[in-house]
Amino acid sequence: MINLSSYFPITDPTLIFFVVLVIILTAPIVMSKLRIPHIIGMVLAGIAIGQYGFNILERDNSFELFGRVGLYYIMFLAGLEMDMEGVKKHTRHFVIFGLLTCFVPLFLTYVMAMTILGYSSAASFLLGCIMASNTLISYPIIGRYGLQRHQSVTLSVGSSMISLFMALVMLAALSGSFSKESSWLFWPLFILKFALYCLASLVFIPKLTRYFLRRYSDAVMQYIFVLAIMFLSAALTSAIGLEGIFGAFFSGLILNRYIPRVSPLMNRIEFIGNALFIPYFLIGVGMLINVRTIFTGFNMLWIVFLIVFFGTFGKALAAYISSLLFRYTKADGNIMFGLTSAHAAGAIAMVMVGMRLEVAPGQYLINDIMLNGIITMILFTCIISTLMTEHAAKQIIIQEKAHLQTEQPKDDDERILLCVKYPDIAPQLLYLSILMRNQRLNRELVALNVVYDGQNSSRDRTQGLQLLEQLQQQASASDVRVQTQVRLATNIANGIKHAFREFACSEIIMGMHVHTDISPRFWGEFIQSLYNGLNRQIVLTRFVQPMATLRRIRVAVPSRAEFEPGFRRWLERLCRISGQLDCRIQFHGRKDSLVLIAEYINNRHPNVRAEYTPMEHWNELPQLAADMAEDHLFVVVTARKGTISYKTALERLPDELQKYFTGKNLMIIFPDQFGDQKEDRMSFTESQHHEENSIYDSISRWIHERKKKNKAL
Numbered sequence: 078m079i080n081l082s083s084y085f086p087i088t089d090p091t092l093i094f095f096v097v098l099v100i101i102l103t104a105p106i107v108m109s110k111l112r113i114p115h116i117i118g119m120v121l122a123g124i125a126i127g128q129y130g131f132n133i134l135e136r137d138n139s140f141e142l143f144g145r146v147g148l149y150y151i152m153f154l155a156g157l158e159m160d161m162e163g164v165k166k167h168t169r170h171f172v173i174f175g176l177l178t179c180f181v182p183l184f185l186t187y188v189m190a191m192t193i194l195g196y197s198s199a200a201s202f203l204l205g206c207i208m209a210s211n212t213l214i215s216y217p218i219i220g221r222y223g224l225q226r227h228q229s230v231t232l233s234v235g236s237s238m239i240s241l242f243m244a245l246v247m248l249a250a251l252s253g254s255f256s257k258e259s260s261w262l263f264w265p266l267f268i269l270k271f272a273l274y275c276l277a278s279l280v281f282i283p284k285l286t287r288y289f290l291r292r293y294s295d296a297v298m299q300y301i302f303v304l305a306i307m308f309l310s311a312a313l314t315s316a317i318g319l320e321g322i323f324g325a326f327f328s329g330l331i332l333n334r335y336i337p338r339v340s341p342l343m344n345r346i347e348f349i350g351n352a353l354f355i356p357y358f359l360i361g362v363g364m365l366i367n368v369r370t371i372f373t374g375f376n377m378l379w380i381v382f383l384i385v386f387f388g389t390f391g392k393a394l395a396a397y398i399s400s401l402l403f404r405y406t407k408a409d410g411n412i413m414f415g416l417t418s419a420h421a422a423g424a425i426a427m428v429m430v431g432m433r434l435e436v437a438p439g440q441y442l443i444n445d446i447m448l449n450g451i452i453t454m455i456l457f458t459c460i461i462s463t464l465m466t467e468h469a470a471k472q473i474i475i476q477e478k479a480h481l482q483t484e485q486p487k488d489d490d491e492r493i494l495l496c497v498k499y500p501d502i503a504p505q506l507l508y509l510s511i512l513m514r515n516q517r518l519n520r521e522l523v524a525l526n527v528v529y530d531g532q533n534s535s536r537d538r539t540q541g542l543q544l545l546e547q548l549q550q551q552a553s554a555s556d557v558r559v560q561t562q563v564r565l566a567t568n569i570a571n572g573i574k575h576a577f578r579e580f581a582c583s584e585i586i587m588g589m590h591v592h593t594d595i596s597p598r599f600w601g602e603f604i605q606s607l608y609n610g611l612n613r614q615i616v617l618t619r620f621v622q623p624m625a626t627l628r629r630i631r632v633a634v635p636s637r638a639e640f641e642p643g644f645r646r647w648l649e650r651l652c653r654i655s656g657q658l659d660c661r662i663q664f665h666g667r668k669d670s671l672v673l674i675a676e677y678i679n680n681r682h683p684n685v686r687a688e689y690t691p692m693e694h695w696n697e698l699p700q701l702a703a704d705m706a707e708d709h710l711f712v713v714v715t716a717r718k719g720t721i722s723y724k725t726a727l728e729r730l731p732d733e734l735q736k737y738f739t740g741k742n743l744m745i746i747f748p749d750q751f752g753d754q755k756e757d758r759m760s761f762t763e764s765q766h767h768e769e770n771s772i773y774d775s776i777s778r779w780i781h782e783r784k785k786k787n788k789a790l
Contacts, residue, residue: 086128086135093134096126101356114463116215119356120456123363130368140361147358148212148421149325150350153307155213155234156329157336157346158225161659162684170232174399175239178417182391183209183244189387194380200442202251203431207451208388210244211237212322212421214362214459215466217355219416220347222470225338229400229409229473233416238326241423242319248427249318255434255442270317275327278313282306282331287626287708290335294504294623296554299342300349306332320426334659335625339511341554362421366456370449380450385457392418408472415466420458424451491515494577495524495559496587500544503588505620507548510586511557512624512657513616513650521558523580524548527572530565538563570606577611584614584646589743608717608747614643615747616650621740622707627660631705632712633698634666637722639673643749647714648674652682665692665701695724702737710742720750 087093100122108118126133164171183205190201213234224230246267253263289302307328314324336343370377393414400410428451431443443451493510497503510522526541528534545561552559560580566572577585585607608615632651638644655662662685664674671689678687692698698713705711715730716723734743 086132088135088137090137090139093137093139096134097357097360100126100360101353104356114215114218114467116217116359116463117460119359120363120366120459123360124366124368124456125363126360127364127366129364129366134364136361136364140357140364143354143357144361145321145358147350147354147356147361148322149307149311150354151213151216151358152322152326153329154220154347154350155216155237156326156331157333157343158220158338159234159330159333160226160228160231160684161330161333162686163226163228163231164235166684167228167232170399170403171235171239173402174232174395174413175236175243177395177399178211178236178392179209179240179243181395182388185387185391186384189383193383196447197436197442199251199254199434199436200431200447203248203427203442204384204447204451206244206248206251207420207424207427208384208391209247210241210420210423210427211392211417212419212423213237213416214359214419214421215415215462217351218463218466218470220351222474224412224470224473227412227473229405229412230416232399232403233396233413237417238323240417242323244423244427245319245323248430252430252434255436267318271319274313274317278310278327278331282310282328283335286332286335290623290626296341296345300345303332303336303342303346320423322423322426337512337625337657337659339516339555339557339657340508340625341551344555362425362455362459365425366452367449368453368456370453377446377449380446381453381457384450384454388420388454389418389458389461406476408469408476411465411469412473415462415464415469418458418465419462420455424455428452489515489518490581490583491518492520492580492582493522494573494580494582494585495522495548496573496585497524497526497544497548498541499588500547502620503544503548504551505624506586506588506618507551507559508624509616509618509620509654511552511555512654513586514557515653521560522552523576523582524559524561525573525576526561526563527569527576528563528565529569530567534565538565570610573607574611577613582613584616584650585611586616586618589617589619589745612717612750614646614749616647617745617747619743620710621742624654624658624710626708627658627710627742628708629660629706630655630662630710630712631701632662632664632666632714633692633695633701634664634670634674634714635695635716635722635724635727636667636670638666638714638716638748639670640721641716641748641750644673645677647746647748648677649681651712652678652685655685655687656682661686661688663688663690665690665697667691667693695727699733699737702741705738705741707741710744711738712744712746714746714748717747717750 087096100119104118104122105115108115124130127136186208187201187205190196190204191198194201196204216234219225219227219230249267250263286302286306290299293299293302307325310324310328311321312324314327315321336346371381372378396414396417397410399405400407400413405413428443428448432441432448434442436442491514493514495506495510497506507522507524514520514522524545526545528537528541541563545563549559549561562576564572564576566575573585576582630651651662664671664687666674668691671691675687675689678685692701701711713730713734715727734745
């Protein structure tokens with residue numbers, strides 16, 4: 078008979094990795110059948126295969142390495158996905174909840190350990206620090222439900238970092254009190270090192286990130302760069318006396334505005350972390366838990382119960398008191414409690430520190446009984462946190478959907494047509510359309526390449542197909558569906574207009590004319606015919622640097638723009654771009670227009686950082702160029718002839734843009750105008766063709782040039 082025990086535990090690295098992958102693959106399937114959150118399944122699987130379970134795997138260095146990376150990943154994603162504008166607006170809430178979720182469980186656990194368990198003051202304080210901190214072990218659930226920027230989630234993540242930081246500082250102070258060296262130097266040195274770390278990170282990481290993202294667009298290089306920043310920050314915090322998890326979170330906060338949520342880079346970061354590193358960490362945590370200690374006697378069971386009850390009760394008390402103070406819903410209070418109640422890596426790190434603190438020769442601050450109680454506590458708090466977070470997330474989703482059904486218009490016709498031709502600017506246009514699209518509707522984009530039906534049409538069609546295939550691959554990295562088409566046409570503008578109607582699109586995004594060897598005119602060969610023959614929104618763009626590095630959007634709004642039918646559409650699109658890129662947006666226009674713009678933003682996008690600067694006359698447009706920086710985007714909302722917001726000053730727009738805004742990031746928007754299609758009607762009073770320059774412009778230029786020559790003579 079074969080003795081299977083001789084083959085276990087498995088020590089071969091290849092087989093260990095294979096078993097872990099099988100667990101990552103099957104645990105969600107099994108847990109979904111049992112209606113149990115997947116995270117609990119990973120921890121339970123770790124218990125089963127570890128040395129305290131069936132001893133199938135040996136916890137080798139891979140669990141230490143990948144587990145640490147997974148923990149850093151959780152903290153990094155938490156910082157990367159935080160709503161920074163919400164943090165700034167509700168700083169007082171963060172401080173209050175952070176203090177409560179730190180000191181309430183610390184005080185309750187400290188008093189319990191001193192009075193009931195009879196621990197020393199140092200051991201009780203260490204246990205209180207462990208229960209004051211928490212690990213965001215249930216945060217992947219938040220990502221699955223898309224609630225990363227929900228107000229209560231952001232508050233919970235930020236407050237968790239406050240409580241973790243304070244717990245780590247108190248632990249460092251406790252460890253310093255056991256040091257034989259002079260302890261009075263501890264606080265000055267710690268404050269100095271921490272201040273230097275924060276200052277260096279806030280100064281150098283943004284500069285380095287902008288430099289790198291502007292010059293390198295390779296997906297692999299960008300991902301490796303982000304990971305390098307995360308590990309560097311974690312290593313630096315470890316060097317100054319804090320755990321690396323704080324550095325990972327802090328680096329995520331700094332990189333927050335440079336990695337938009339809908340970008341392909343963010344998709345890669347989340348995918349790799351959720352697919353491999355975070356499950357590896359959860360399985361590794363389970364392998365440390367010895368469930369058998371619960372059954373060693375009533376005393377052990379009593380210790381575990383007291384630690385879990387008082388620590389968890391303190392976290393619940395802090396969460397629900399804060400939710401009442403801030404007037405949040407019951408579901409918000411539940412999710413605040415769920416996210417802040419788990420203890421894992423932070424607790425393990427603090428236990429390891431306590432096991433090195435010698436209180437007497439051969440005796441350490443944490444004994445075996447206390448160690449087993451804390452490790453077992455990790456299992457129960459992870460289960461409580463996961464179940465509560467899952468339940469609260471479902472409640473919030475149901476509430477939001479009910480709210481959206483009553484407030485959101487059901488007849489939203491959004492469908493973006495992306496006109497691409499040149500491979501160097503096509504990825505920018507796709508990225509812009511992803512930033513502009515409504516994520517809740519999750520409708521596909523339409524990418525169109527129109528080929529002139531001439532002698533080289535076969536070659537151009539092949540190149541168009543290759544370009545559209547590349548765009549599909551890029552869009553798939555952001556989980557965005559794209560429908561593509563290559564169309565032959567003898568008139569490019571007519572080809573675009575026909576495709577626009579066939580796909581029932583709502584707007585067009587296309588690049589600005591840049592090849593002067595094809596056409597010397599500002600609008601190029603067909604753009605002028607397109608915007609005069611199509612009454613829907615058209616967005617023309619020119620970017621000279623990556624959009625993720627933009628720091629401000631400046632919008633020139635013509636007078637009476639609020640009376641145009643497309644007013645809300647272009648304003649909504651700009652707010653989405655500003656919100657996704659987390660950059661400021663500044664509107665220049667008449668006071669009447671700015672008041673309505675401010676009202677719309679305050680009601681629909683309160684987290685957008687908007688500024689409003691009066692501009693009484695369109696002649697002030699060239700003056701805006703003086704303050705334009707390289708990382709600014711200048712947006713001009715223009716109008717077609719014969720519309721309510723059109724003015725003769727717009728006829729000078731091509732010359733002014735070429736003269737004052739050359740080499741700048743530029744966007745020109747032609748808003749929606751009428752309810753029906755212009756090209757569907759024909760009359761003597763409505764011309765179907767407009768020249769870019771009128772005879773009056775030509776005469777004016779001729780007179781101006783004659784005056785210059787006369788002055789020169």
